[in-house]
Amino acid sequence: MIRVEDVRKRFPGAASATLDGVSFTLEKGGLAAILGPSGSGKSTLLRCIMGLERPDAGSIHLGGQAGLVFQSFELFPHLTVLDNCTLAQRLVAGRSRTEAEARARQLLEELGLGHRLQAWPEMLSGGQRQRVAIARALAMDPAVLLYDEPTSALDPSLRREVVETLRRVRSLGMTQLVVTHDVQLARAAETVLVLDHGHLVEQGPPAQVLDAPRHEATRRLLAQAND
Structure with missing residues (x-):
């Protein structure tokens, strides 16, 4: 499982916090997607979960080590x-x-x-x-598997293959967290989390977050994806 509690991170010289009180829980075997525009804090959150960045405050619990699948695969x-x-x-x-x-x-x-x-x-x-x-x-x-923009290095026609792979891995009982800008990929998750300017502004099942968004940042993100 992944439990993130009130995580905060502000880099020296930055005008505002990159992460500002982010909290969420992903149960063992779950599949969640983090959406957000560039600069929303997605990559910093991923690095904090991996242990590559230390939060200024808050805590992250994984129940073991994390595995990371890079954008460019690094084979x-x-x-x-x-x-x-x-x-x-x-x-x-x-x-x-x-x-x-x-x-x-x-x-x-x-x-x-x-x-x-x-x-x-x-x-x-x-x-x-x-x-x-x-x-x-x-x-x-690993206790959890993290993905950094898994469709960014692939042809859009391969999105279905990525979704099928995520489902195969989920069938193995692996907890998975996907950082992505791909709204259609996020629909394959059971939980979608939306970051905006370091704040977790919305979270819930895809039908709620993507089809009936409550926050303006989510609506703006979806509008940009449909352009």
Whole structure:
């Protein structure tokens, strides 16, 4: 689960706080999306959850470590799909090659890539590379999985594939938090949170937040997405 309580962050010299009293809870196995315009605090919140930034106040509880799927996937081009998913297991988690490969094969099979174990990253589609990055993160057994703009590096036609991947990962019982500007992707989540100028202005199921928004910032965000 993820529990964020009254998190505040203000960078030196900034005129206002980047995060100003953000609080929310995502239960174990849940899937939530954070929406917001540029400068709303999405990336800073993600970095705080990852432990890359320290909040000035408030607390963040994960119940374990967090895994991150980068925008550009960050796969090693000189390693096969299988080796990309075993390297950190062996070097960081201290697993044997046999243990690491067994875990990687299991996850890649579950994500529909069991037939691409010996492929090089350059041989894969954008959606397939993303699934390799997800398998690599899951192989380290994180408590939660975080996504930084998962559709930004992909052709819009692959959005459905991303949604299907999120659902596959959710079926594994993994807690997932997606930072995105993609309103259609956010509809795949069970909870949508809207950030605006460091404030969490709205949260709830997609049918409530995206179809009947209560806050002007949410309505403005949706209008821009429809332009």
